[in-house]
Amino acid sequence: MSPDTRTSQTIRVCSLEDISLGQSKGADINGHRVFFVRQADRVVAYHNRCPHLGIDLEWLDDQFLDADGQFIQCAMHGALFLIDSGLCISGPCQDQSLSPIPCHIIEGDVFIELAPS
Template sequence: MIPLCRVDELNDPGSRGFALQRGGEPVEIFLVRRGALVRGYVNHCPHRGMPLEWQPDQFLDEAGERIVCATHGALFALEDGRCLGGPCRGAGLEPIPLSVEDGVIHVEGPDWEPAP
C-alpha cells in the first residue's frame, strides 16, 4: 500500500497528479474526487498517449463533472474512466486500484512503488 494523500486534501470536485513507479518504470497517475467518489487513473490519454491535464493537477472540466484531455478535448467519466466523447471512442482510462483507510487514499497492488 502506498499512501498518496488524505481525501480532504482533494478539492470537491477536484483532481491531483502523482508520480509513482510500476514494475520499476515511472508512471504518472491522478486522483479525481466528486463528493464521496474517489478514483485513480494513469495519466495517459488512450487516443494519442499524451498526459491529460491542461495545467498541473487540472484534469476536470469547469463543472468538475468529467475528466478532459487537454490535447484533443476527449471526455471521460469520473466513475469508470470510459470515453464519453471525442477521438477516444471505444477506449477508456486505465484505472488505478485504490483503498481509503482512516481518510487516507492508498494505491494497492504489488507492482506499485513510490517514485524515487
C-alpha cells in the same frame, strides 16, 4: 504528495483532505504518472495517459476535469471521460477507456495499488 510505501504494492498517497471535493490532482508515484478525482468521500485513480495518443491528459497542474467538473477531459483534443469508469464518451478515442488504478480510503488516507516498477 510524498508517497509512503506500506507494502510493495499498496501505497499511501495522501490524506483525503489533500484532494479538494470535486477536484482532481496529479502525482508521480514510483515512476507512475497518475491522477485522482475526488467526489464526496470517494476517490478514483487513473494512469495519466490519454488512450488517443498515449500522452498526459492535462496542460495545467492538477487540471483533469472539464469546466463543469462533470467529466475528465483531455486537454489536447478535448476527449471526455466518465469519472466513475474512465470510459471515453466523446472525442477521438470514443469507447476506449482510461486505465484505472485500484484506490481505497482507509481511515482518512488515500491508498492505491500499483505494480512495482
